[in-house]
Amino acid sequence: MTDTAWHQAVDRYYEQDFDDDDPQGSIARMRDLLSARPEGDPEALFELAGVHDALGLEDEAIPLYRRAISGGLEGTSGLRASIQLASSLRNLGDSAEAVSILESMPDAGIDEGARQAFLALALHDEGRHGDALRTALLALIPTLDGYRRSLTGYAADLPGSVTTT
Structure with missing residues (x-):
């Protein structure tokens, strides 16, 4: 086969x-x-x-x-x-x-969206809530028609590590 x-x-x-x-x-x-x-x-x-x-x-x-x-x-x-x-x-x-x-x-x-979604869930489970929300937002932002700049700024301001995925 x-x-x-x-x-x-x-x-x-x-x-x-x-x-x-x-x-x-x-x-x-x-x-x-x-x-x-x-x-x-x-x-x-x-x-x-x-x-x-x-x-x-x-x-x-x-x-x-x-x-x-x-x-x-x-x-x-x-x-x-x-x-x-x-x-x-x-x-x-x-x-x-x-x-x-x-x-x-x-x-x-x-x-890639699935990888980021599962990463956000795992980060949340690890108590890294800011990192989890940032990961979810950064995965969502490219799909939006507007608000990209402001949401990217808000994501950067979330508590947690500053590395992005």
Whole structure:
């Protein structure tokens, strides 16, 4: 199966086969799909982690995300794996590691807004409320037609560290 065909099959899985009311069945159906990939394939590990994550099984998703990333997952999937790992860590109470991961990431391209949103949540959980609000505002400002200058100034005046993401 080509990479394109495999990714299309994954898309079909989420459209037709994923069922959060049947966690074990959903995982089994994804494992069947992943059998077309080589053992330890980072893309396959990322997809399996995502299924666990979507089912609320973050504790099982985290090691899979870590294996996918350490296995060399690249591109959009690599960036998304880092964002999703950080989100799962935050959900399980490790917001400090989530902040560390999200702050150390490069610009996430089409997912940059998501990276900043999850970073704002993790900063908030860490008690860094000014930094959290600044991060959220700076993510929002480019989408506005007006008020950019004033909101950028207000964001800069918020308490907390002065670094931006």
